[in-house]
Each structure stands twice: as structure tokens, then as C-alpha cells.
Amino acid sequence: MKPVTFAAAGSLALALALSALMPLQAQTAPTAAAVPTLEQIFRAQPYRGADAKDAAFSHSGRYLAYRWNPFGEPGADLWVHDTRTGRTQRVTSPQVMAAFEAPEDLARFDKKLKQRDTEWAERQARELAQQAYLRGDKVDLSQWETAAIETLKKELADRKAKDDAQKAADKAEAEAEKQAMAALAARRAGKPAPAASAASAAAASEKKDDKKDDKEKELWELRDELKKKLAREKLKPTDLYPGVAQFVWAHKADELVFQYRGGLYRWRADDKAPAPLVATQRQLRVVAYAPDDAGIVFMDETRVLRARFNQAGVQILNRELIHPDDEQKKYRIERTVISEDGRWMSLQASAPRLDADGKPVPDAGRKVEIMNYDERWATAKKVDREVSDDKRSIKPLALYIRAVPRAGEAPRKQPAPVFTNAGGDVWFEMSEVAWARDGSHYAFTTWEREKELLRVYIGSTCPRPAGTPAAPQGGAAGLGSGPAACADETAKPELVLERRGDVGHEVVSVVEPRFTPDGKSLVLALDEAGWRQAYAIDVATRALRPLVKGEFEAYEVVGFTADSKAMFVLANAGDTAAMNLFRVDMASGAMQALGAPGEYHRAAAVSEDGRWAAADAGNWAQRPELKLIAVDGKARTATLTDSTDKDWAAVDVLRPERFHYANRHGDRIEGYVFRPAGWKASDKRPAVVYVYGGPLNDRHIVEVDSFQNTAYLFGMYMAARHGYVMLAVDPRGHSNYGRRFSDANWEHPGEPQAEDLEDLVKLLPAQFGVDANRVGLNGWSFGGFQTQYTMYTRPDLFAAGIAGAGPTEWENYNSWYSGRTLGKTERSKPSLRRFSLLPLARGLKKPLLLVHGMQDPNVLFQDTVNVYRALLESGKAPLVELFLDPDGVHGLGGVVKPATWHRKYEAFWLRNLGAAAP
Template sequence: MKPLTFAALGSLTLVLALSAGAPLQAQTPAVAAGTPSLEQIFRAQPYRGENAKDAAFSKSGRYLAYLWSPFGEPGSDLWVHDTKTGKTTRITSPQVMAAFDAPEDLARFEKKLAQRNTEYAERQAKEVAQQAYLRGEKVDLSQWETAALDTLKKELADKKAKDDAQKAADKAEADAEKQAMAALEARRAGKPAPAPAAAAAPASAASGADKKTEKADKAEKAEKDKELWELRDELKKKLAREKLKPSDLYPGVAQFVWAHKADELVFQYRGGLYRWKADDKAPTALVSTQRDLRTVAYTADDSGFVYMDEARVLRLSFKQAGVQVVNRELIHPDDEQKKYRIEQTVISEDGRWMSLLARAPLNPPGADGKPATQPVAKQVEIMNYSDRWAAAKKVNREVSDDKRTERPVALYIRAVPTGAEAPRKQPAPVFTANGGDVWFEMSDVAWAKDGSRYAFTTWEREKELLRVYVGKADENAKPEVVLERRGDVGHEVVNVLKPRFTPDGKTLVLTLDEAGWRQPYAIDLATKALRPLMKGDFEAHQVVGLTADSKSMFVLANAGDTAAMNVLRVDLASGATQAVGASGEFHRGAAVSEDGRWVAANAGNWAQRPELKLLAVDGKAAARTLTDSSDKALADVKLLQPERFAFTNRHGDRIEAYAFKPAGWKATDKRPAVVYVYGGPLNDRHIVEVDSFQATAYLFGQYMAAQHGFVTIAVDPRGHSNYGRKFSDANWERAGEPQAEDLEDLVKTLPGWGVDTARVGLNGWSFGGFQTQYTMYTKPDLFAAGIAGAGPTEWENYNSWYSGRTIGKVDRSKPNLRKYSLLPLARNLKKPLLLVHGMQDPNVLYQDTVNVYRELLVSGKESLVELFLDPDGEHALGGAVKPAGWHRKYEAFWLRTLGGATAR
């Protein structure tokens, strides 16, 4: 399944908490001293900004560039750190880029930023006021609507006055024109000009108007009532019109590319390309368009730059005016009507060769030259109830029994023109795939440093066929298969199998799952021999870089701690490793300088918030922290810290978890507990990560321990990623079963945690929502209650890119994944279950919850099941229901079904 991204919550998933606050509503116990309230924990404005991204070193290794903006600022600006002087320079900002933006755009950015900040403040004020009202305090809950309606009245009045003035001006102009035409006609007829029409006299006041009858009073009141609901309708329309869109705010820089030799770069900002050189005071504009531009690379001698628009590859020179078309729009040589569209261009570092990855329509134009009808993806309807009448919106959906519509793909290898030469004939593609009703995936193309070779990989799901190709720099030569694996290659290898050449061009390095763990391997290009570069029971599927001498490799690996990820330097000959970052930190988005002296990565843990750090590989210099992404309001907060633990399941597997224990906890206690479980396998997703402040598992778990004395646990049963293939493949054709076994084994250990095993609840979201239901239905006496959020209950209706990779083998002639449906199991429910879903969810459709809810009702479970819905929410809610609100619902449910900490 798609990883859960709390897009609508900003970065609330990374929030820790705020300082001590006011008590909760009257129906819950007073907030314990030092415990923040839920409206403080899930504040409207995120406490956490965005992490730095796309870090990359200049060729010399002296400069590190990255995209980031300080807390509270929109967009991602370009920053450059000088490793020699220790100075960091902000290259772009709204003020700097104002020199290249239209005044209208600047005004919109400023206005919309103010609107965003106002919305944050108002939403937070409403949350606080509502809780004060529930405590019995005197609060005017209508003050925000009243203020908004007053503002709207003034806007409408101003608009009416403006419209009336315009109408009067238009009428005066029309009258004058009419008088002039009448005078012209009179003059032509030899008659005197007619006199101007007299202005209309104002209507006289009605007699006795000051004496109102009872009937008139009622009519006036009715008119006022009508005005209020009409104004509310107008306000609703206004809010819909003015709803913030991503394009409303200053976007910052989209991407950048360093030069091959010089300490300079080119970056993209809003349809334009800009150049910055070390020591420049400001960037210089190169190309300014309103088109979708993508940076590609500097030319080999750094005298120019190559980029793409929607269809072509283009080159500009820094010294000469004009833009040269390096590659025009592609046409298939065997069928001139079958046009391929360039999707990706990769240029070799020596600048002599380029690869063009292109796709064509599935069906070519007909004999008449008219475009053929292309297959349309399945569309499902999602109902929207926000207007007077419900309306359906359509979203694309490809399920397991759909015929696939994979577009044909072609790979071209072309020599880069050396100058303003005449266009040469387009060569035939060196590799093609026909597309159609198949699952076909292809990696990016990688070039050897000297431009002599290129490499890529393909994965054909139905054939279970993985291939690695290496080709020569030749426009017509077909690439050679240097490695082939059929079956037993790991369900998600293709996502991380990214080939790259060592700088000497002798070896191809790529990630494989040959021994049950995703780790780097090397293919000797002379002998085609394959050898592992690392060994051990750990994941190391992200190769960060290679040193220029081809002797060392840098990888991210969780060796020694599955909840952390460190940067390791690996000797390519011996396999010896050196940890670069601090142990116990999770390193993400790492980059390494080509000289092997520096590594940059976002790194942190539960005690130290993740920030971009510069790490000296030789360890002689202390790590430098380059960003500060959190609100300063967090500085003095006293927080509970989770306790890591692990247990062994019935199969001898080590299962990782963490727990929050409340103050005064003793092993002999009989406390209620809540267990949180989340994802099925996907890339490297799991919950037990030392830098993850996930909203429910971490933040709400911490709150329930501190405020109500619960023991709260987050666990990674089999089925998660980053624990090796045994875990990631665990769900295959037995979805939910291995997790349920592990959860049962966890419950058996809980008496040692001071927990009353008769009062343990289970909670999960997305795949975890499925898992919660599966466990509640198949092991109905194991948990005392459950909360299942946005869970897919019918796998035959889920996106096949995921279900066909992780749940079971599909049959596109029938919905055979129905065998994993939860609907037939729902009748077994014995304990209370809260189903949570966003009704506008395009990922896990709301119908999944509706259908299982129906089955529960049919089975007579009315007293056990309840619904909590967000009418406007998507997969992470965030519509009418905000994080504080849905966790208040959770809090009330757990207290009602599991009791308080002192209950026995």
C-alpha cells in the first residue's frame, strides 16, 4: 500500500508536544501536570518544518548544496555550505527571486501566506475555545463566523457600491449617447435639439412608515433570517474559492545540478533556469519561460547547460546567445505515425552520449491519421456531500482483474551534437518493450564516467523475470543481458535496484536480494562474475556514492540496529566497513563528496530532532548541524521517552517494538494497554524507527501514557519492510495471518509489562486498519477493543500495483484476490470496534469500510461497532476532522472500552 503521508496535516507527524496546558474537557480527567493537551500536541500550525532535501556536493567536494527553508517559511530555497570556511549562504529567498517574478505573483504569494497564517491561528483558537466551552467556561463559539460574515457583508457592500457606480456611469454614458444621437438627428432634420431628460425624483417615504405593525415586524425578522442563511451560503462559496492551493505560495527551487569541474550550479525556479557561481552575490537568469523545464546536466567542459522542455532536449551556451535543439521530438523510424515522447534524458559525464527514454501511445493513430482511441483507466466514483446535493467525482483505479494499459517504451542512444551541426537521422531504439496487458518496470539509465557504457534493469512481474542490461556507447548496438534472475528475487527489489558504474568503469554496482536481505552486489564487466559487497543479516539497499578511486562505497544500512540507519563506508575489495554517522541515529537522504571526505544526511533520533548534518568521514571534525527546522516552543518541553524492546515469536523471529510507560509504573501493575500496528511491506516502511514521531503510535501513545496511565506499544510484526525478505514476503497469499500470530505472541508477554491482558486494545491505520480488523475477526478474544482506520477490507478492489506485489498472485480474468476479503470474517467479531474513514479517500476507498460495516450489521453486531467519519477527509483525514479531534475520539473510546489505569 502507499505509505501513509499526513499531507493534510503538514508535518504534524513529526511533532513532539508543546508545554503544559489547560485541562481537557470535563468528561475526561484533568490533564496531568506537565502533560500537553491534545489541541496543543496537534497544533494547527505544525511545530516541525520540512527537512532539507536533494543534498549534493560540488565536484571539488568543497561546497554542499541543498534545498530547505527555515521553520514557518514556504517553499524550499537553495542553500550552499562551504566546508572549508564553515559558512552557509542562502542563495534564494522570496526577496532574492522577487527580481525575477511579476509583481502580481509577488502580491499573490504575500496575500496567500498571510491567509495561511491567519487560518492556522483561527483554527487553533477554535480548538482551544471549544474545549473551554466543554469545560463549562463562558465562550463565544460563533465569534469567528460573526467576524467572517461581517467581513463578507462589507465586501458585498463594497462590491454592490462599485457595481451600482458602474451601472450609474454606464447609464449616464448611454443617456449622453442617446442625447447626442437625438441632437444629431434633429440637426439633420433642421429641428432644434431636444432638451436633456430631467433626473428622476427620489421616491417619497411611505406615510406612516415609522409605525410598524406586528405583521411588518414578522416580515422584517423573516427578511433578516433569510439574509443570514444567504450570507452563510455566500461565505461557503467564498471559502471554497479562496481555498489554498500549492501554487498559491512561494514554491522555492525545484531542482539544481552542479557543474562537472567548476564550483557552480544551475537551478530551476518557476519555469526558469538560473546560474550561481561560488562567491556570486546573486543568481543570474539563463532561461525564462512559462514552460515545464527540467535540468539535465552541464556540458562536458562546463561552457553550457542541457535541459528539457515538454518534448525536446535543448542546450544553451553561457557565452553565446540562443538555444540549440539537441534532440527534436522523437518519431519511431518504422512507423512515422507512432510518436514517442521523451520522458527522461541522461547524459554521460564526458558529454558525448545521451540516453533517451521515451513512451508512445498504446494505440497508434489510424490509417486516416487521426489519433486512435486510447484505453481509459477504470474510474470509480467518490461521493461528495459538501453541497446541497451530493455529487460524484471520479478517480482512476486499476485493480487486479483489469487489463493493463502499459504504454510502449523505447530506449534510444544518441551521440550528443558537438556544435550547431545539421540534424542527423534519428537512429532506431536499442531497446523496446511493447507494453499492453503486462507488468513491466524499468530503472533509470546509468552511464559510465567515461561515457563508454550504460546500464539499466527491467522487471517483468508475470514472468518473474529480472534482467540487468549493459550496452556500449553506440547508437545502433543492442545492450547485453549481464544478469538474469527468474523468480525468488524479492517482491520490491525493482524499487531499489539502481545500477551504477564504479568511476573506473570496470564494475557495475547494484542492489539485489540474493540471500534474503537487500544489499549491494558487484558485477565484474570483464568476466560477468557477481559477488556480494556486504554480508550479514541487515538491510543496505541505498548506495549513496563511490569514491573517485573506485576503492570505497558509501551505503545506508541498519546493521546492528533495525530501528536506525547509518552511513557506512565499505571497502570494495575486502568488504570492511566504517560507520560514518553517530550510532542510534536514523540517516536519510544522504550524499557523499566524490573525494570521500564528507557525507551529508538528515540525521536524528527521539532525543535529538532530525536535521541536516555534515559528517567528516575521517572523524577528525565534529558533525556540523546545518538546519534548524523546529519551532522554538519545543525547547523546554519535558517529554516521556519510549523504551525499545523486542520479543521472539513462535517461529523464532525477533519482533521489534517500543513502549511508553507512565509515571509510577510497576511490573506488578494491571494497567490497560493499546497496541499500534501499521504497514504492510513497501520500500523501507516500518513504525519502529528512532526518528519517527508518528501521530498515533508516538504522539498519542505518549499522551495516553502520561495523561491516563496506559501502557502504549508500537510494534513491527512480520509483514513490514527493512527486516529482510522473510518479513517483507510474509503476507504473500496469507494476508494478515503472520501479523495476527505475532500480535498474539506479543500479548503473551504483556503481563511482564504491568498490563492487564484482558484490557488491551489494538489500533492501526491503512494496512494497519486491515490488520486490526483481521485480528479482531480471526482472534476475537485476543483484544478487548479495536480502532481500525482506513483499512482495505476487499483486496480485489485495491490498487493492483500494491496488491499484486504483496498480497497474492492476480488473475486478470477474475477478481481472485477476493479470497482475502474481510467481509466473510466480520461475523466473528466479539469486542467493540471503531471504524474510521475519510469519505473522500482516493487510496483506500470509503466503500471498504461501508461494506464491512454492512456485514457487521447483518451479523447483529450493532452494539459492538461504530463509525467515525470525516465527510471531507481523504486517506489521512484532514477534512472536517483534524488530528486533535480524531484523537479525542480515540481517547474517549479507549477510556470507555478499556477503563482507567486504576480500574481492575
């Protein structure tokens, strides 16, 4: 059967039908000669540029703005697409923004861009040369160092000549000063001026080039100098042209304000270039336009400010919080949110924790040292680490509700907070405040981990009388019209929903409440039926109702129609490996798929009139691009970006097939497989299974737009080059498959995944043409833990394993993850030690490669050291080997680059699993 593709958006029924189309056949496999090398697949310059970001429509729906730059260009510039004419305008670029930049910064951007491109080219050339050398070709592997040292020697010589000239000039100036002072003294004494000494004259005219003060540096000295130079010139994110950081559309007009390098700029439809508004050295951020679009609200690190386009000066809106009775405990504003009508704002603030003597309580957690072996003597750097048995020191929290002052209005007395939390040794989280458009209501959620308590609050402000405009048009008051006399700003919000215990561990971070445009419903994500989905709370009655029904994830609400009758949401209904954009009827729950089935849609946006949508969408066959989707049932789409190098086509030689199987409990486990050329069901080929197995909030491995380095790219290579069967699966433990999966690790991490892997291995010989005695297991991070757990507890299941950066001692991992993923914790002792892999290591029977970056701040390198020690102590030395990146972090990236990393994998698998049958 040929691969099935869909060119147009369809109904939900069509999306649901995808499951019946699996597995799909792989494309025709290439010949051995056409298979790219690892150095080509993991090219120094990525084949993929950045995705479009922050797509948003103007109020009219005519214009779509987004941040993006074409392949190879740094930064993310502002682009605007006109849905009426079909034209796209690039609003910013290095050339456009040069009008507002210092020449020195422009020169630095240009210099560093050339450095980046040179480094990519040299790294690619080195990696190709290294493989040629191993094949026996005559290659000078020192040519890059030799060239770099020659350049360095010239730089050092130029610097020395400059220094010598300056020294000679300084010496001559000192001698002249000496003679002048001597002449002055002689004149005052009535004596003739002394003649310049011959020695001084000789010294002044001495040419340093006639002799060498120092002998030429030795090669080892030059190498040390080169190392220092490379460290000084190492590229930093701020070295390259950044583009636009963020933008905000006006409430009504087709115009926007964007932030670029500490400045704010305004662009109006049909403008050829942006106009500067505010330029500072602070980190500014646009909050919103004023209600009448005559000015903007923006903020720096903590202050929210208001400015008018036709007037000079700014006004601070969120005045400092003052507590005269206890100055030391003054609350500091951390987040400010202003209602869309500009009338109300919320201030979330925290105060320092003080002990009985009034001294600050240290922050929670500890500092963990990570060793750096790059210098002659090892040095240590410290990283923050809060583990489950650390006492916490959460700061006291307060929420204030304030009416936004009118322009020029005298400050009013500060109100008392409407909500507080004492902080301390607790795990307490609070969402950002959401406002109804008219400022009549606000909402937020809280989560208390120890109590397993999720709460939702709704607060009310003074309602605007019917027919009253949101704000006066024109005049100073048009920049915000908070009422002088209003409902009590200290009125407490009402607790409208409470869930204790049965909330789902992965729902807390995606609750994100928001009001419908009419303000009648509060929409938020809950896990009431085993799936994270959108629910609505009626603001008037407090009644809760689901907005969608079915066994799928649908928690990311993109927007609503202006009449509040429909909602737009991203959901994986019908295909858990994809994510589509759906229009949902708020009354009936009926769903209409807007994007093409079989594509993963991310970062979606919908116009306020409900006519247009946009999302980064694609799959393995068509890499993701920003697509404009007409929401009118005519299934029209337009692709607005081009983010992939055309050379990718030469590397894209084999694509996977989707498959699924049922585990022993009846759960559906998703996967994909690369089958090599000439594959037959009767084969007995070696195989490798890639696994992760832990919650990733909104990600998993089997996604149709994911080109993960090891699971996908290396899997493609091993199948095409060596005839291996390469699989990737999502066992229980992953996110986006419902609570049954995401909660699977609770109190027994690794065991559900090991069961699912065991069930998979039973299927491999008959269904995938695999030799059951030659199956390897591979995973990274949680997958590195999972690989080890499975090989220690089921030592005969896999013939070999590769475990990358696996957390082997969960009591040492970050509490924010382990405390909500693995099991209940105790402050008094490292209770998560019961999940340590060290006591299990003695069960290993088959070869195991442990991989880690030695400067990993996430999963500490000590985890691999300690499990390696346990393996050695139990006599496993012949079975285990280490592959380390001395400079690498959690994804490596130090001296070990992806091609090198996977060369090691290739050699390990060929050595331990053997070659495929001829």
C-alpha cells in the first residue's frame, strides 16, 4: 500500500480514520552507495532552521504577524502576512534595524556571524577528514590547528610590535620629560641647560626589531595561547543579530508595537519601516496597547509603565508596595497583569523570608559542584539543586487587585491583598491571573503538592453599567480609566473548584485559566476523566462542564470566536502521534478538524473573527512550516515559511512506518520502525529499540514531526546502512496518552515500561523479522534510567544496551520533577532512594555502554559514576564501558558532537549485535 497523504483539512471522522491506516509502508530503501554518512546526517550546520514563533492575528483578522528568519539567518525578525492580498512583508531585518543600531554592534554581529559559519565549515571538514583517515586515506589531521596557530602567531607578532612601539614611545616621552624638568631646574638655578645624554638618545632611537628580547614561543605555549583565544572568542547568544523579541497588536487598529534590543518600535499596516518609540538599556517588554490604541503599556524588570504616542513622559502604574509597619517584609512585585479594557490590574508579589532575628532565610536547596577538567588543575562550578528531602523556603506571597489610575490621577491609598500564602516549608504554586475582557472578573489557580490540592478562584471587580464604554476615546483618560470610586479592591476571590488527590500529576502545569470573550465562562484544563481536556466553569452559577469528550488530550486552548460560541483547541483526537487544530462548539462539544490530518500542529493562533488560523505544521514527509488555514470549510491552506535546507532531500533516504501493539494490560502502545531494504518477515535481523518512558509534559517520542537524533536520524542510518530493524516506542509513562500513562511511574518507576518492552520483544521475531537474541535497548535521560532498569531487572531480555545521562539515584534529582512523577517524598530523609538503580546493578548480564556529559547540570555525572562503581563492585567490569564528554552537558555538545556520539553507538551495536544477514 502506498503512503497515504491528505492535502486538505477534513472532518474529525477523517482524522479518526487514521488509526485504520497503520502501519504504512516505508518508502523505497536506498542502495548502500546512496546512504549518507553519519557526518552528512549530523552535519555541523543543521539542516533545519528555526520554526516561526508567536504567530498572532490583528484584531481585524486581516494581518498575521510572526517572528521567523529564513534558513541560515540568525535571529527572528518580524513578518506580516496580508490575508487579503496574499503578500508577506518582512518588517525588520539587519538592514532595516541598522538605522537604530550603533555601528560597533553592527560590526560585531557581522564578525560573529562569519565566525559561526567558519566554525561550522571547519567542524564539518574535520569530521569528514577524521573518517577518511580511519579509512586509510592520507589526511593531515593537524591542518586546522596549524592554520589556527599561524594566524595566532601573526596576531601575537602584531600585538608585540604594537606594544613595543608603545613602550618605545612611552620611554621617549619619559626621557623628554626628564630633560624638560632638568632644563627647568637649570634655568631656575641660572645654569645652562644640560645636553641630552648619548645613552638616552641611543635608547630613544633604538629599534626593537634589531634584536629579540624573547625567544619565539614553543609550540606547547602557542597551543595554550590558542586555547585561551578560543575561550575568549566563544560564541554567545548575544553575539549574533537577535531580531525581534516580542510584539503586541493594537486592540482595534491594524498596527503593532515590538521590542528589539532594549527599544520599542511601532509599525502600522502599509508602513515601509518601523518607527522608534522608546530606547533604553533596560529589558523592556510590551504589555498591551491602551484601550483607545493611543498609547502603550509596557514594563521593565518589575515596573509597569504607560506612555502616550503624542505626549512625552511615562507614568508608573504598579506603584511600589509599601508596608510601613514592617519595612523589612516589603513585598516585591513579580508579575503584573492588566485587563484588556485597561481598567484593572493584578499584582503578584512576594516578600523575603526572615528568621526570628530578622535575617533572610537562605533559599531552598543546595549548591552542587560540577568539576571542570579543562584547565591544568580541575576547578569546580556550582549549580542549584533542590531535592525532595530539602526543606523549602517559599517566600510569602500576596495578590493585590488595583484599579488602573487615570492619567495624571493622584496616587490612591494602597489596598490590602485579596489573597495571601504564608510560604515556608511547603510546595505551593500559583498560576498567572487571568482577566475577563471587561475587567469584571479575574481568576487564578493554586496547587499544594503535599496536600495534593488543586483550587480555582474567581474574583469580581465593580461591573460596568450597561452601555458604558470601556474607556473614553481621546484625552488623557483614554490611557486607562480606572474608576475613582468602585467596589472594594480588597474583596476576596471565591473558591469555585477544589480537587484533592485525584487530579493527575501532569495537569498542574497546563491548567492556565482564561475567560471566554463574553466573560461568562472560565475555561481551563483539568484531568477529570483520565485525560487533560478543556472544561468550563460558569461564572454566574459556578457549574463545571466538559467542553470535549473522548479519550484524547485537548488541553491547549488557542482562542474563541468573538461570540463565545466556539473554541479552538489543539488535540490529538484520532492520532496520538499527531496534533490537530479543532474548532469546538461550546454547547454541543462537536469538533471540526481544521488542519491536515497526519500533521503535528504547534504554536497555533486564531483570528478574533474566527475566519483564519495559523500553526507550525508538518510531518516526516513534509517538515513543519508555518501554515495559514482558512476556517471556512473550504480547506484552503498556504505555507508562509521555508525553514529547511534543500540539501536535506539527499539525507532523507528512508522513512519509518507507524505501528502499535497491545501490552499485557490491553493498553495500546505506539511506535515506529525503520525497515531496511530487502526486509522479509522471515528474516532474523538485529534490532535496536529506542525508549524514553517518562512524562514530558506535552511531548513524547512517537510524533510525526519529530526528527530526534537517535530514535529517528540514527535509526534511519542503521536501517539503511547496516540492515538493522530500528524501532522507537512510547510505553506507559509518557505524556499525551492520558493519565493512565503519565501516572504509570508513580511509586514504581521503570516497571510498567519494562513490562511493555517485554511484550514488544515477544512480537519482534514474527512481526518484524528480528532475531530475538540480537535486540538492543537505547535511551537518554529518563530513557537512560529506563534502559538500565530493564537490563538490570530483566537481564536476558536485551542483548546489549546504551544508557545516556540516566538518573540512577532519584533522591538526587530535581524535586520539581521527581516529586510529582515518582512518588511521595519526605523532607526529613531521601525517601526516593528506594528507587535507586545501584542495588539493582548486580543483575546485569549483557554489555552496557554508559554515556554522560561530565558537566551535566541536569542529571549529574555522579549518577553515572556511582552506578559504574556499583557495576564494578559486582564484577561487571567485562560488560560495562564508559563514553564521556568532558565538556558536555545534558545533551552533550562539548567535544563530543552528534556524529562522533553516534559513531560510538554504531561500533557498539555492530560489535554486540553483529551484522544483518547478507
